[in-house]
Amino acid sequence: MATSRRNVRRDALSHFSMIKLERDFFDRDTCTVARDLLGKWLVHHVNDEERVGRIVEVEAYLGPGDLAAHSARGPTPRTRAMFGPPGHAYIYLIYGMHHCMNIVTEGVGSGTGVLLRAIEPIRNVAGNTRGPGLLTRAMGLNLTHYGHDLCSENFYVAQPEKPEPVTVVERPRVGVHYAGDWADKPLRFYIKDNPYISKK
DNA sequence: AGGATGATATCC
């Protein structure tokens, strides 16, 4: 995938060097994107503060046909973003209290995406980040970010200049017992032995 | 083990 020189940033705001991911990173097979997101940095600028979290746990949702996916029964007002172009945020409110963030993958109409379940604090991230609702709270994300393009200036995913090697663990997804055969498929991925995983 | 808390999907 293309990583152009203009996307290498070393400015005053981020004293870490990183390479911003471009849209073609997300326009690939969803499980591949999910795995490749492990170890990447989620970056969100809140006022003059740059919040950075290292993605350590994700889940893949494979679109209509995946009975655990919100997109299982086609587009609705809520899931509209999942059927849009890759590299955008699908964020929803759950249990009336918590927000969960997905990154849309593959082409327009796929209904696929990757749920971010846990991050490791890197910079300006306070509080518990071990869980999808806690992650969004710590990163300052909510429904105002619904459909936000991650190929943007203030909200994006980047590869650190010197990424640590990761070993990927596969497990069934969390909280999708209702999804029949799809509940058992190993579509949850996390970094082995990372202390910020949401649960065993 | 159970409560919080509100949008959404799916029924009538």
Added chain:
DNA sequence: GATATCATCCTC
């Protein structure tokens, strides 16, 4: 319009 459900988190 009513209601069951929810890709969760916290406290007991």
